[in-house]
Amino acid sequence: MIRTLSPPRRGRSYAVQVAREVLTQWGARLGLAWIGLLVFLAVFAPFLANSHPLLLSQDGQLDSPLVRYLTPADVTLLALFFTGLLLALSRASLRTWLGGLGSVLLLAGTLSAAWVQPPALAIYEQYRQQEAAGEYDWVVYAPIPYSPKDYQRDRGETGLQPPLASPKKDHWFGTEENGADVLARMVHASRIALGIGFIATGIALALGILIGGLMGYFSGAVDIIGMRLVEIFEAVPTLFLLLTFVAFFERSLYLLMVIIGITSWSGYARYVRAEFLRLRQQDFVQAALACGLPLHSILFRHMLPNGIGPILVAASFGVASAILAEAVLSFLGLGLVDDPSWGQMLNQAVRSSTFNWWMAAFPGGAIFLTVFAYNLVGEALRDAIDPYLKKSLR
């Protein structure tokens, strides 16, 4: 497995070089493909799995209940996705990327919150009844014609049902204990997994870089106090702290992200501190200091880009563990209550007295694949960044 590295060419930034290096590895490609699939599922979830028909014609009039029932979050996510796609196609720089996405998030978020108002109550039976009664001329459903919270009380048998056991074969991954379609719930749950992973890790990174950077830069008393703080958060098992947080506060997705972020910054802080302690001695930092540059400029424009490599590797593994943390909480019954989540579905595999293998295999498999994908990417990223390994492989 001796890989030769392409010699660094002029005009190619370090980031592009690392990205190319990562993409040469099969594991990373597979991991990125799975993450891409998840992004696709998360963005288009309402169009992929929904009980509301996509389009129907009733007495010659066209109607699209699915579009009427889109939530502000759906609209914002779609806007973000297409902006990101556009920026990627136009080869924008990282700065315009972040700026564009940020402004779209703000704009679409506020606009859709003001204007997009789905009906508060969704009745799913009506379509099935009206279709059975022959009131529609024609009707087009989403590929998976069930909503995640469509508990199908109008159907004959509700509750646990193995996949494809019924003669009609309409639930590909079976149904869960309340009678909702597992595949539909899994598609919608990919949003939670992705969101938790990225936002919780983002919060943890921001906290870790800030605290670790200050510790490394100032050292001395700041360092000693900061290290105690790091030690405190390391010595409580993170899972236990999370449990305490979640058990004592209300359960909401956003709070969950913040809490997972708050409890997992200590590792990043350690990395950044060590990196900054090393960089502080170097000439370019001393020169920047001598020039009288302001502190934030020295810290974030001069020191941080030089130490960001190993931190990104850690962050990639961090996304995996954040997803895992949410899954564990949901599994222990401390996650979101009604919203679909992979961990909560996995919990149903053994909660009733029988073992429902499809509840373990599909949601559990999804958790495994996602965690595996991020770990693969992290591994490839480390191989691309770690100069020692490069030397040893030559």
Added chain:
Amino acid sequence: MSTYVIRRLLLMIPTLLGITLVVFTVMAASPGGISAQSLIEGQNLEPQAKKALEDYYNQLYGLDSPPAVQYLRWLNNVSPVGFTFDEERHISGFSFWKGSDLGTSFRYGRPVLDLLEERVPLTLLLNALSLPLIYTLAIAVGVRAATERGKVFDVSSSALMLGLWSIPTMLAGVLLIGFFASDQYWHWFPTAGLNTREALDMPFLPHWGSLQEVALLFGTGAVGTIMGIGLALKVPRLLRVGLLAGLGLSLGLWMGANLPGPHLGVTVLLSLLLIVAVGGLGYTDYTGLRVSLLGLLGAGLGLAVGTHWGGGEFVRGFLLDRLWHLVLPVLCLTYSGFAFLSKLTRTAVLENLMADYARTAQAKGLAEKVVLWKHVFRNSLLPLITVSATLLPGLLAGSVIVESIFSIEGMGKLAVEAVQTRDRELVLSITLISGLLTLVGYLIADLCYAIADPRVSYD
């Protein structure tokens, strides 16, 4: 050295204070918080009885005072040095050895110390069994992978370890319990607990009705082991793989036949899986691995045949019953740590293999084995020691999940119950204990580091 230990021990105090402060703040800041009212919420009582109960809780736990006072009160109770109080909750004196009191649990109404004394040994038992397993397996695989860098074993074991590491503990637990413990599938292992009720009355060691049966069992076990090892060492590879694949097929068919109800798909899938897995055992080049695995397989088969023939009065005994209950939880607790550590061992050994001293040793003609185990491996132990400190809290967290899945009444399960029922004294005590264990783990790791590496000095 001793000054270093003392300094570290003293530095533990602010950290422990910080940990409990963080957890206490979370509990106090939560909506509703912890008050006598929240404790008796949901109990259908007359208003007067409710008031009386509230007063009682306030008196007992001091829940009516402001949070800061409550925390200081708790701290005073826990620390061995502090103020003593009289009946009316007034300070009556200052004592240097009043002893520490972890308080009384809200939910169980029993002293927290009693609860912990019951629960901690079970968690420690689980972890004490998995740690040696993790280390031996990880070192065997990691060293092998490093010496064969880039070859089949290295690449496949690296991918496998990353995969194992990514399997969530709860998924592994749910699958194991579902397939091997539930009566819908094989029901080989118990579903919950650490022993059956009858086992408490059994003698400690297993025993059989007659001496013949014991002899038979030993005989078949020994024959199986010898056949397994012989197969691994003497038979050429192609024949070996063929024989083992046949064995895998028959095992799969037998397991399929043992299922309650027809499961054609499961049988086919399982047979294919076992053919690949057992046949793969014969294919591997790694003689040590092959011999030990095939020996174990042979011994297991031999023992199974022996018990099947013997069939007489067999009393399981407490020890065997306990072990039988421990198999699945320990497996769940072991595999991810093993995967993580073996990757780490691989990097450490690789790093040292490429160091100048190792090349010098090779160049002067030392045997490969001597270089590997006497020189390189010893130096590679250092990172393993540092990681063992971080492995400990990981195991504690892992036991939370494993104990909840397998209904083992250990500290992890107690922790989940404590936070779910908002049992303040219990939550704080568990935080304190697990924090203390973690910090002591770090300290021991640092000391081992100093012992293993003479260059490290702590003065």
